[in-house]
Amino acid sequence: MQSIVLIGNPNVGKSVLFYRLTGNYVTVANYPGTTVEITKGQANLGGRSFIVYDTPGMYSFSPITEEEAVTRRLLWELVPDLVVHVVDAKNLPRMLPLTLELISAGFQVILVLNMMDEAEKAGVKIDLTRLAERVGVPVVATAFTHGCGLTALKREIFKLLAAQKTRQKLFLREHPQVAKATSCLQAQYPFSRQMIARLYLEEDQEIIKLVHQKENKKAQECLAACLAQVKKQLDHELMLFRLRQAEIMLAGVFRSVRRSQANRLEDLMLQPLGGFLLVVVVAYVGLYLIVGRFGAGYLVDLLEGVLLGEIVLPAISFWFHKLIPPGVTLDLLVGDFGILTLGLRYALGVILPIVSTYFFVFAWLEDSGYLPRLAFWANGWMRPLGLNGRAVLPLTLGFGCGTMAVLVTRTLESTRERIIATFLLAVAVPCSAQLGLILALLSAEPALLLLWLILVGGIFFISGKILNSLLPGQQVPFFLELPPLRFPAFSAIMQKTWARMRWYFKEICPVFIGISVLLWFLQQTGLLQQISASLAPVMMFLGLPAQMGTVFLFGFLRRDYGAAGLWDLYQQGIVGGGQLLIAAVVLTLFLPCLAQLGIMIRERGLFFALLIAGSALLVAVTAGFLLRLLLA
Amino acid sequence: MGRIALSQMRSGQRGKIVELATHDRTILRKLRSLGIIPGVSVRLLRSIPDTVIEIGHTKVALDRRYAALIMVSSKN
Structure with missing residues (x-):
């Protein structure tokens, strides 16, 4: 059965989407060996069934919390057919870097701009067509609490799943040092080589161990040479790099008229x-x-x-008194x-x-x-x-x-x-x-x-x-x-x-x-x-x-x-x-x-x-x- | 244009983040998860009882100890 993974920060409406897709046939289980809960359910669209996973919050592929680590591991083990990235529309500039990370990891992605109603109230205007062109994946605007945009999103999900294509074509420019390390890699991974190279350079222990198992000696030497050239704070630099990339994509697409929202109740x-x-x-x-x-x-x-x-x-x-003779059993029940x-x-x-x-x-x-x-x-x-x-x-x-x-x-x-x-x-x-x-x-x-x-x-x-x-x-x-x-x-x-x-x-x-x-x-x-x-x-x-x-x-x-x-x-x-x-x-x-x-x-x-x-x-x-x- | 810590700003004042004055990765990542990174504009909304800033369209509450690590170039 095909699978979909929902990704996004807490409080962006991811769980609402999950329930709208799956109804109530849901199982919640701890991810093996952790206390992190993964919710799983079955959805039906146009006569096909597939499995939907709701994940805990994730901010980037370099995890800080156990929740993020679990979400990344789920993507790794499952290699889902589709990743739905749900973001708070008005905070798109902050969220888009993760969309780009998902794309560059090789996943087929739909970007969902949720809470569009709030964004509009806050004075944000987003050109959806141009955004989809630049990012290279479908973009859907929604407001789940009112049920807006759900039909369009379902149509988009169905279309992508029916195409049976699971890997995203990579077109994003990578940081030069990551690009160099990518060319060292030979083996196949659930994530794209680009992403593996990046995490390797960030000295992600899980990934380093894996690369050592899968790559031959020559590739490992090549990688070690790349790592030796890298500055200490490369993860920070790469993050800024992605942020700039997102900023460039959003130029002329995401406009916000700054409206100061003074709120008496909030002040109180x-x-x-x-x-x-x-x-x-x-x-x-x-x-x-x-x-x-x-x-x-x-x-x-x-x-x-x-x-x-x-x-x-x-x-x-x-x-019970009529049916059961007086005694221990009757006492136990009534x-x-x-x-x-x-x-x-x-x-x-x-x-x-x-x-x-x-x-x-x-x-x-x-x-x-x-x-x-x-x-x-x-x-x-x-x-x-x-x-x-x-x-x-x-x-x-x-x-x-x-x-x-x-x-x-x-x-x-x-x-x-x-x-x-x-x-x-x-x-x-x-x-x-x-x-x-x-x-x-x-x-x-x-x-x-x-x-x-x-x-x-x-x-x-x-x-x-x-x-x-x-x-x-x-x-x-x-x-x-x-x-x-x-x-x-x-x-x-x-x-x-x-x-x-x-x-x-x-x-x-x-x-x-x-x-x-x-x-x-x-x-x-x-x-x-x-x-x-x-x-x-x-x-x-x-x-x-x-x-x-x-x-x-x-x-x-x-x-x-x-x-x-x-x-x-x-x-x-x-x-x-x-x-x-x-x-x-x-x-x-x-x-x-x-x-x-x-x-x-x-x-x-x-x-x-x-x-x-x-x-x-x-x-x-x-x-x-x-x-x-x-x-x- | 002066370079001060976020914790020294006055309520209502705007500025641009220029540096995060720590090498602690956990703190850097926490701040990043809230969108607090160099190059981003912020506005201080409140400093009592603790710091509240507006960053993009998000409001973020911060301990003063974190606010002291965020260096901004301020405009008046």
């Missing part, structure tokens, strides 16, 4: 005080109103209370800790509405361009913690699902930052399920809620500061592109929310069911009561009733189970006032849930995961005890 977001006010507004509307009141309140009542609690589960339970009555009820009734409303809000913030601005605003706050503004992304996601957030810490540059962020997520960032229930519990007494906020916030900053001074290394400076502010397209947000929900259910649902089974097992064997009882002295130490032991045990298995357990005790009047505050604080700081711990072990290694979990436990108990002394 970037200012220290305005940014703060906006954070408060976003947290109030996004977290409190939409996730808290609507998701955790209204939707949970509807799904868990009415739909599952009154209709579906009683019916299931009724039939007992107190049954797979259906506890696992499924929590997964579908409580977690689904809370987490999906959070993901919806998050996708909205992402697509509107607010998150990068939030990252900029928060950079100053993050610095004392040894992080930079980029850490805002995983940390905010942590308010949705800590497990997913630990995965997203991959986007941070250094191991040091990843450890700090993982720690903060484990200790002082409550997930949406937990947050929703704690807000509901404490909102009856606003003073307690405020105290809780101050305590958890304080511990967040103090533990970050301590880690920053303990860990070797330095804080990594911040850099980030600020995409234009835009009103997000509803369909794109739904698609993102849906993709994250699917991940959540694939990864988390089995954990839920597993935990139900574990709880059932612990209860059947009497171990649950024993463990709870062994926690009683700790509870006394914290000034809490003994029943709280079970709540904390639950809290480890699923953080929100814990919060839900606390809710029950509060309703029964067993816990109240100051105890409620102590319990809420300790529960927030307490061990991350089992799923998050699992991901922590996978991402950070067993040593760091256990160290972080142990510290979380210590911090939680210490804070609880101090709070008890304070309240007494």
